[in-house]
Amino acid sequence: xxxxxxxxxxxxxxxxxxxxxxxxxxxxxxxxxxxxxxxxxxxxxxxxxxxxxxxxxxxxxxxxxxxxxxxxxxxxxxxxxxxxxxxxxxxxxxxxxxxxxxxxxxxxxxxxx
Amino acid sequence: xxxxxxxxxxxxxxxxxxxxxxxxxxxxxxxxxxxxxxxxxxxxxxxxxxxxxxxxxxxxxxxxxxxxxxxxxxxxxxxxxxxxxxxxxxxxxxxxxxxxxxxxxxxxxxxxxxxxxx
Numbered sequence: 001x002x003x004x005x006x007x008x009x010x011x012x013x014x015x016x017x018x019x020x021x022x023x024x025x026x027x028x029x030x031x032x033x034x035x036x037x038x039x040x041x042x043x044x045x046x047x048x049x050x051x052x053x054x055x056x057x058x059x060x061x062x063x064x065x066x067x068x069x070x071x072x073x074x075x076x077x078x079x080x081x082x083x084x085x086x087x088x089x090x091x092x093x094x095x096x097x098x099x100x101x102x103x104x105x106x107x108x109x110x111x112x113x
Numbered sequence: 114x115x116x117x118x119x120x121x122x123x124x125x126x127x128x129x130x131x132x133x134x135x136x137x138x139x140x141x142x143x144x145x146x147x148x149x150x151x152x153x154x155x156x157x158x159x160x161x162x163x164x165x166x167x168x169x170x171x172x173x174x175x176x177x178x179x180x181x182x183x184x185x186x187x188x189x190x191x192x193x194x195x196x197x198x199x200x201x202x203x204x205x206x207x208x209x210x211x212x213x214x215x216x217x218x219x220x221x222x223x224x225x226x227x228x229x230x231x
Binding site: 107 | 211
């Protein structure tokens with residue numbers, strides 16, 4: 001299995017400040033034939049299913065605010081919230097879909113200072 | 114717009130079989146190129162991918178659960194199902210069904226809580 005490790009486990013950020021979450025995979029999730037990174041980011045709020053934010057490591061899902069951005073390649077990835085809003089308080093997960101079983105990071109809880 | 118809804122018993126006894134169904138509305142499950150998946154999440158914990166069934170009927174399971182899991186589809190009812198046998202308290206979780214075309218999507222059910230307890 002590809003192990004996904006996120007850091008930090010939790011993050012406290014002031015409103016309007018930047019939040020950065022890292023995700024590292026135990027093996028590359030870059031598929032050489034199409035040069036795509038099989039890495040997604042989800043946001044989950046209490047009592048709700050995960051909401052897809054980013055796929056292909058940096059493609060924003062339709063309707064997702066542009067303050068959310070994804071970057072990275074190979075084994076190291078980052079989700080950045082450029083200016084934290086109150087509604088961004090949630091747990092964020094990375095997921096690889098390079099292989100099966102699909103695996104998720106342990107989650108990063110983002111709170112407001 | 115495709116929508117998914119999980120259903121099934123909220124309480125299952127240890128050693129018995131957990132059975133859940135995901136009803137699909139807004140489109141047939143046997144057309145297109147889609148994976149119909151099950152994911153679970155214990156309370157306060159992370160997400161675990163259980164397995165999936167492709168439009169063609171091919172299944173793939175998480176090796177950690179493979180010996181206990183069966184995912185099947187009933188095209189006449191436009192639904193797919195999860196069976197997990199020999200359950201223990203460790204199988205207590207919210208179970209989600211989801212659809213994707215081979216890469217992640219936002220087509221998820223709302224989730225259903227299943228508790229394993231005598």
